[in-house]
Amino acid sequence: MRKLFDEQLKELNIEMIKMAGQVETAIAGAAEALIKNDITLAKQVMGGDEIVDDMEKKIEHLCLKLLLQQQPVATDLRRVSTALKMTTDLERIGDQAVDIAELTLKIGKTDNVHIPQMAKAVIRMVTDSINAYVNSDEKLANDVMAEDERVDELFVKIRDELIEMAADSREKGKQVGEQAIDLLMVAKYLERIGDHAVNIAEWVIFSVTGVHKNAKII
Amino acid sequence: MPETKISVSGLDLYYSEFHALKNVNIDIAPNEITAFIGPSGCGKSTLLKSLNRMNDLVEGCRITGNVTLDGVDIYKDMEITYLRKNVGMVFQKPNPFPMSIYDNIAYGPRTHGIRRKSDLDDIVEESLKKASIWNEVSDRLKRSALGLSGGQQQRLCIARALAVKPEVILMDEPTSALDPISTMKIEELCCEIKDSYTIVIVTHNMQQATRISDKTAFFLHGEIVEFDETEKLFSTPSDKRTEDYITGRFG
Numbered sequence: 001m002r003k004l005f006d007e008q009l010k011e012l013n014i015e016m017i018k019m020a021g022q023v024e025t026a027i028a029g030a031a032e033a034l035i036k037n038d039i040t041l042a043k044q045v046m047g048g049d050e051i052v053d054d055m056e057k058k059i060e061h062l063c064l065k066l067l068l069q070q071q072p073v074a075t076d077l078r079r080v081s082t083a084l085k086m087t088t089d090l091e092r093i094g095d096q097a098v099d100i101a102e103l104t105l106k107i108g109k110t111d112n113v114h115i116p117q118m119a120k121a122v123i124r125m126v127t128d129s130i131n132a133y134v135n136s137d138e139k140l141a142n143d144v145m146a147e148d149e150r151v152d153e154l155f156v157k158i159r160d161e162l163i164e165m166a167a168d169s170r171e172k173g174k175q176v177g178e179q180a181i182d183l184l185m186v187a188k189y190l191e192r193i194g195d196h197a198v199n200i201a202e203w204v205i206f207s208v209t210g211v212h213k214n215a216k217i218i
Numbered sequence: 219m220p221e222t223k224i225s226v227s228g229l230d231l232y233y234s235e236f237h238a239l240k241n242v243n244i245d246i247a248p249n250e251i252t253a254f255i256g257p258s259g260c261g262k263s264t265l266l267k268s269l270n271r272m273n274d275l276v277e278g279c280r281i282t283g284n285v286t287l288d289g290v291d292i293y294k295d296m297e298i299t300y301l302r303k304n305v306g307m308v309f310q311k312p313n314p315f316p317m318s319i320y321d322n323i324a325y326g327p328r329t330h331g332i333r334r335k336s337d338l339d340d341i342v343e344e345s346l347k348k349a350s351i352w353n354e355v356s357d358r359l360k361r362s363a364l365g366l367s368g369g370q371q372q373r374l375c376i377a378r379a380l381a382v383k384p385e386v387i388l389m390d391e392p393t394s395a396l397d398p399i400s401t402m403k404i405e406e407l408c409c410e411i412k413d414s415y416t417i418v419i420v421t422h423n424m425q426q427a428t429r430i431s432d433k434t435a436f437f438l439h440g441e442i443v444e445f446d447e448t449e450k451l452f453s454t455p456s457d458k459r460t461e462d463y464i465t466g467r468f469g
Contacts, residue, residue, distance in 0.1 A: 002466040071425055073452045073464045210454035218453040 005070045012062045012083055013134065019055040020130035022048065023090050024123060026097035027193060031119035034104045034186060045101035052094035059087040075207075077218075082207035086133065089196040089203075093126060096189040096196075103189075107182045112161065115183065118154040118190050121147065125197035132204045141208075144201035151194040158187045223248040223386060223416040224269060229283035231264060233276065238264045240440040242283070248385075251408055251417045253427035253448065256437030257463065262420050265437070266388050269418065270305035271298060287386070303330065306379035310391040312371035314363035314378075319346075319355050322363045322374060326382035341381050349377035350407050369400025376407065380415075387411075389419040393426065405430050424464055428452050436460045 026045050033042035063084040066072060072080050125144050132140040162180045169177030206212040224246040231239035239261045246252050254262035264273065271292060273279045285292050292301050303326075315322050323342045332338060342359065346352040351373040355366070363374055372392060379387055389408075393401040408417055408430050421427050427434050428448055435445040436457075444451060444460045455461045462468050 005466065073424065073428070074455055074461050076465050077453060218449060 005066075005072075005076075008062070008066050008070065009076065009079065012059065012066065012080070015055065015059050015062060016083055016086070017130070017134060019052065019059060019087065019090050020126070020133075022052055022055060023094045023097070024127055024130075026052065026094050027100075027119070027123050027126060030097040030100040030104065031116065031123065033101055034107065034110070034119075035116050037104070037107075037109045039105060042101040042104040046098050049094060049098045052091060056087050056091040059083060063087075078207045078210060082133070082203045085203045086200050089199045093193050093196045096193050100186050100189050103182050103186055107179055107186070110179065110183060112158065112183060114154055114158045114161065115187060115190070118151060118158065118187060121151050121154065122190050122194045122197065125151065125194055126200075129197045129200035129204065132201060133207070136204070136208050138205055138208045141201040141204040145198050148194050148198045151191060155187050155191040159184060162187070221245075221247060223288065224418075225284070225286045225289075226265070226269075227284045229265070229268065229281065229285065231261075231268060231273065232278075232280045234278035238440050239268070242440075242442055244435060244442055244445055246416060246418060247433070248416045249413055250432040251412050251419060251430050253431035253434045254418065254420045254437060255422070255424060255427055255434060255464075256443075258422075260437040261440040262435075262437045263390055264440075266390055266418060266420050269386070269388055270301055270307060272307065274298075303382050304384050305386040305388060306382065306384035308372070308375050308379055308387065308389045308392045310394055312368055312375050312395070314366070314371050314374050316362070316364060318360050319363045319366070319374060320359040322378050323381045326378060330382060345377040345381040346374075348380050348407075348411055349373045350403055350410070351377060367400070369396045369403065372396060372400065372404060373407065376404070380411070384415070386416045386418065389417065391420055391422060394422060401426070424452070436463060438463070 026048050029041055029045040029048075032038065033045060063080050066080050070076070125147050128140050128147075129144045131137065132144065162184045165183075166177050166180040169175075169180065202213055206217070210216060210218060222245040226242055226244045226246075229239055229242040230237070242261075242265060254266060256262050267273050268281065268285060269292075273281065281293065287296065287301065287304065290296050315325060317325075320342055323345050324338045327338060327341050332341070343352065343356075346355060351370055354370060355374075363371065366374060376387070376392075393404050396404065405426060408419070411417075419427075419431065431448045433446065434448045434451045436443045436451065436455075436459075438459055444455060444457045446456070451460060452464060455464065
């Protein structure tokens with residue numbers, strides 16, 4: 001029974017894992033490039049965006065093909081629609097990793113200690129959200145959503161530090177002000193990546209329970 | 219409007235030794251389409267037939283429990299002619315009578331004593347219009363119904379069922395022998411007329427159940443495993459057996 005269908009679902013799962021892996025590598029690379037001021041790595045991250053975009057297209061194709069050929073219901077329907085929604089968030093995360101890499105080229109060396117912490121936290125959120133999808137793990141998805149609060153707190157902390165830094169720019173020069181603003185953008189991108197991980201977690205919960213953000217959408 | 223049109227409670231049905239329906243309980247709401255799904259031999263058609271006593275003449279058939287229509291027990295307290303007038307049936311294979319299109323539709327009303335030609339004309343036109351086939355046959359009402367296509371014959375049979383002004387229409391896989399266009403016409407027809415009727419449909423086509431029915435009952439081995447809003451049953455079924463069946467893991 002349903003051999004072809006199961007094979008297609010398996011293929012979708014593999015592609016989702018691959019795309020997630022690519023995106024995780026991109027954020028980790030962007031964060032490392034920033035922390036170590038590694039221009040080569042930053043450019044490598046920027047070059048990887050096309051791969052993520054292609055992966056998104058492939059997953060969309062697989063999902064639409066599944067809907068067309070198998071007309072999935074129940075768990076299958078929730079799983080395919082979740083993949084279709086998740087891939088959009090993964091692609092956005094990939095874009096934001098590239099945005100961070102681009103800023104890295106301008107920022108130069110930084111000794112802000114909270115940005116690496118924030119990067120580490122959001123990478124973990126993305127990884128966990130994907131693992132939650134792969135294993136249909138509702139608890140892990142809930143953990144991801146809880147973790148977002150910590151990331152938001154870190155963002156506020158970093159913002160305060162950068163305001164101080166910008167204030168110092170009158171004495172230390174315009175460059176310091178520019179760096180503060182660019183770092184604030186990095187922090188904002190990281191915060192947005194956290195939000196996308198939360199989106200993914202919310203779709204995982206839908207996939208498991210049929211409930212999305214406390215609403216029964218089907 | 220009562221909440222329940224047909225109520226089945228504690229229904230057991232045996233074909234000789236075979237226990238075909240086991241303690242079936244279901245309330246069918248008025249002006250809704252209720253779909254019965256399940257693998258072959260699960261009892262869904264048997265229950266459908268029990269709703270207008272089509273099993274009475276089956277040799278060795280024994281029924282216990284209750285089926286009520288508007289609160290009246292159809293096996294104990296209702297004339298069978300009254301029951302059949304109010305609960306019409308459309309079968310899997312279109313079965314027009316070997317007579318004209320007009321006479322097919324007028325047959326039931328005539329049986330119920332309507333003789334005046336103008337009344338019959340009105341009923342024939344109204345029924346054919348409701349069944350979305352008037353435009354295709356209005357200029358050949360006196361021709362044989364057997365000359366119609368399969369899809370037209372099935373809509374004619376629906377029109378024939380509607381002609382006696384029933385309250386409930388039972389449909390046993392009404393589109394399984396039809397092409398996609400005819401199927402779509404019958405599905406649309408069901409949705410159009412449900413405001414005036416209560417429709418119960420047995421179907422092997424699960425997409426059809428999701429498209430047209432308000433509620434769905436899943437049958438297995440003579441029991442109703444799950445009965446719920448159609449969207450709920452096909453998106454987040456409560457019972458693993460329902461999930462396994464609708465996703466094609468068995469059956």
